[in-house]
Amino acid sequence: MTEVNTRMQFQPSNPSYHPVIAPRNNNDVVSLISPWRVGSMVRCTDCHNSDTSGQGSAIGVNGPHGSIYRPLLKANYSTNEYVTESPRAYALCYQCHDRASILGDESFPLHNVHVSQGRASCSACHDSHGINRMRASSRNHSNLINFDRSIVRPASGALGARVEYEDLGRYSGSCTLVCHGVTHVRFEYGR
Ligand code: HEC
Ligand code: HEC
Ligand code: HEC
Numbered sequence: 001m002t003e004v005n006t007r008m009q010f011q012p013s014n015p016s017y018h019p020v021i022a023p024r025n026n027n028d029v030v031s032l033i034s035p036w037r038v039g040s041m042v043r044c045t046d047c048h049n050s051d052t053s054g055q056g057s058a059i060g061v062n063g064p065h066g067s068i069y070r071p072l073l074k075a076n077y078s079t080n081e082y083v084t085e086s087p088r089a090y091a092l093c094y095q096c097h098d099r100a101s102i103l104g105d106e107s108f109p110l111h112n113v114h115v116s117q118g119r120a121s122c123s124a125c126h127d128s129h130g131i132n133r134m135r136a137s138s139r140n141h142s143n144l145i146n147f148d149r150s151i152v153r154p155a156s157g158a159l160g161a162r163v164e165y166e167d168l169g170r171y172s173g174s175c176t177l178v179c180h181g182v183t184h185v186r187f188e189y190g191r
Contacts, residue, residue: 009129015138016145017130018042028143028170031101047092047128049074079123081151082180085116093122107171108143109191118180124151142167153178157185 003009012022019041029038044064051067051074069076075091083089087099094102103112114120127146136146145165154161155178164176172190177183 003129003132003135005132006129008132008134009127011130011133014130014133015136015141016127016143018128018144020044028107030106031097033096033098036096042096045074046096047074048072051075077123077128079121079148081121081124082119083121084119090122108189109171110189120151120180121148124148124179139167140165143173147177147179151179155183155185 008014010017010020017024020043023039023041025039027038032038032040048064049067049072050063050065051069053062053074064072067073069092073092075095076088077092078089085103087094090099101107103116105111114125115122125147126144128144130144131141131146147163147165149163152163154163155176157176162176166174168174168188168190172188174186174188175184176186
C-alpha cells in the first residue's frame with residue numbers, strides 16, 4: 001500500500017523506518033559504511049539532493065532543487081521489475097550500505113540470490129522511507145519490508161491468498177508470495 005504522507009512514514013512508533021525523526025539503534029544493520037553507524041540519524045537531503053551537489057561531485061550547488069534522478073534523488077536508484085545489479089543500479093543505497101556486505105549475505109542470507117541472480121531491485125522488498133504503523137504490524141513490516149505490489153503477488157496458503165512477510169527473529173523470517181514466477185508459501189530463511 002502506498003503511503004503518501006511522508007511524516008507518517010518516519011514515525012518512531014512505526015514497525016521500521018529510516019532514522020530521520022529519531023534514531024533506530026538496530027544492531028542487525030551490519031552493512032553501514034563509516035561514518036554511518038548504528039544509531040546515526042539521516043536527513044531528507046542525505047537522499048534527496050542535487051546529483052551534482054558538493055556531496056556528490058564538487059561542481060554543483062547544494063540543496064534538493066533539481067536532480068537527473070527521480071524523485072529528486074542524490075544518486076541513482078533503479079526500481080524496475082528486473083534490474084541487473086551494479087554499483088550504479090543501487091548507488092543511492094550503496095552510499096551508506098556496503099555493497100559487499102549486502103551481496104555477501106552478511107544479514108539476509110538470500111540477498112545475493114535475489115538481487116544478483118533474480119535481478120530483483122531492493123525496492124521489490126524494501127520501502128525507502130518507513131511503514132506507517134496504522135497500516136502495518138511490527139512482525140510483518142520490520143526491516144523496512146514492504147513488498148512492491150506491482151511486482152509481488154499473493155500466493156495461496158492455508159489462510160487464503162496473501163502477500164506476507166513474518167519476522168522470526170534475528171536474520172530469519174518467512175515469506176508467502178509469488179514473485180518472478182516463483183511461489184513461496186511460508187518459505188523460511190534463517191542463519
Ligand atoms: C534513505 C533515503 C531517503 C530518505 C532519508 C528520504 N527519502 Fe524520500 N524517497 C527516497 C526514495 C528512494 C524515493 C523513491 C522511491 C520510493 O518511493 O520508494 C523517495 C520518494 C520520496 C517522495 C516522492 C513521493 C513518494 O512518497 O513516493 C517524496 C515527496 C519524498 N521522498 C520526500 C522525503 C522527505 C520529505 C524526506 C525527509 C523527511 C525523505 N523523503 C527522506 C529516499 C529517501
Ligand atoms: C544516508 C545514509 C543511508 C542511505 C542513503 C540509505 N540508508 Fe538504509 N539505513 C541507514 C541508517 C543510518 C539505518 C539505521 C541503522 C540503525 O538501526 O541505527 C538504515 C537502516 C536500513 C535498513 C534496516 C531497517 C530496520 O528496520 O532494521 C534497511 C533495510 C535499509 N536501511 C535499506 C536501505 C535501502 C534499500 C536504501 C536505498 C534505497 C538505503 N537503506 C539507503 C542509512 C542509509
Ligand atoms: C527478496 C527481498 C529483498 C531484496 C530484493 C533486498 N532485500 Fe534487503 N533485506 C531483506 C530481508 C528479508 C531483510 C531482513 C533480514 C533479517 O533480519 O531477517 C533485509 C535486510 C536488509 C538490511 C538490514 C541489514 C543489513 O545488512 O545492514 C539492509 C541494509 C538491506 N536489506 C539493504 C538492501 C539493499 C541495499 C538491497 C538492494 C541492493 C536489498 N536489501 C535487497 C530482503 C530483501
